[in-house]
Amino acid sequence: MQRPTPHGSKLKELVSNSKLPSGDILAVETAVQTYDQWIKSMVSLTSTGQQKIKDLVDLLNSYKRHIEVDLIWDSKNDFIYRQKGQIKLDNSIIEEFLPWLIDDAIIAGIESANIVTGPQSAFASSYFTGSLTAGDAKPGLRIRAKDQDFTISKPVFIAASFDKAFSPATTDVQSVALAYIAAECKTNLDKTMFQEATATAHDLKIAAPASRYFLLCEFLDMKPISTAGSDIAEVLILRGKRINSNLRKDFSNADNRVKQRAEYVEFLDKNPVRFDVIQRFVNHITAVFNEVDPDESDVVAKGFF
DSSP states (O other): OOOOOOHHHHHHHHHTTTTTTTGGGHHHHHHHHHHHHHHHHTOOOOOOOOHHHHHHHHHHHHHHHHHIIIIIIIISSHHHHHHHTTTTSSHHHHHHGGGOOTTTTSTTGGGGGGOEEEEEEEEEEEEEEOTTSSSSSSSOEEEEEEEEEEEEEEEEEEESSSTTTTOOEEEEEEEEEEEEEEEEEEEEEHHHHHHHHHHHHHHHHHTTTEEEEEEEEEEEOOOOOOOTTTSSEEEEEEEEEOOHHHTTTTTTHHHHHHHHHHHHHHHHHHOOOOOOHHHHHHOOOEEEEOOOOOOOGHHHHOOOO
16 A cells, blocks of 8 residues: 655655754754664564554654654754744654554455545535526536545545536536545644634534544643534544643753753653554544444334434
8 A cells, every 4th residue: 555655755855955954964864764764664564453553653652752852852953843843844753654554454454445545635515606697607616625634535526517418518527535534633732723623523524424533642732621512533642741831941942952851751751652542543443444334224123223
C-alpha cells in the first residue's frame, strides 16, 4: 500500500529553507537520515496483530524522541523550536504514522477494501450556484470539503445535470473523498480546537451518517469535556497532560532549553505515545470496518431495527 509522507516531506523541505540557521543544517540532514531509517524499520516488521501495533508504537516513540530532543530541543538557535508548529515539523509525525496501522497484518482484509488512507480533503456538503433565471446550461454543482489529518475514505464521483441523459454540455461532475473514518491530530488540544472539531464532526456526520470522527491529541491542554452531546466519537489522549504554561514560556530560548533539558527529557520519558490508546483507536477502526448494512427485509420477524 502506498502511504502518504506528510512529515517526511516537511522535514526534507526544511533542509532547503532559506531561513534555517546554518548551525542547524547538519542536524536536519541527520534527522532526514533517521526518518529514512524509521520508515525502513516499519517496512521490515514481520509481526502481526497486537504485537505489530506495539512494535510500530515503539519505533514511533524512538523516532519522536530524536526529533523532539536531538533536533528541536538541542538546537543552539531558536528558529526550529519557535517555528516547529508553523512548518508542521513534529506535529505531522502522528499524521504520517496512522496509515501504518491500516495493514492486513493488523486488520485482516483491510488493504483489499478499495480504500484510501491518510490526509484527505473530505466531503462536507454540496450546493448549487445556478439560479432560476440565469439561463446556465449547468446547475453549478459545487462541493465543500474539509481537510482531515487522517481518513479512511473512498473516492466518490457526483454528477448533476438539467438533462436526464447527463449530456456533457449540461452536466457538472465533481469528485471528492467520502470519509468513513476521520481523525484530527493535535499536538496540544485546547478548548477552541475542541469546539472547532465539534463543528467539523457534525458536518462529517451529516454528509455520511455512517462515519466516525475522532480527535487524537498528544497532550491535553484543557479540562475534559464530554463528547456525549457532540458528533465526536471519542477524544484519544496519546501521551498525557501538557506542561504548564508558566514552565513553557522559557522554552523558546536556547539557553533556557540547555538549563531545563534534564527535566524536559524526564517529562518525555514519562509520557510516550501509549500503546493501549493506539490499540483502542485500532479497535474503533476494526469495528467500523466489520460493520455490515442492516437487512431491512426481515425487521418485522426480528422485532427490531
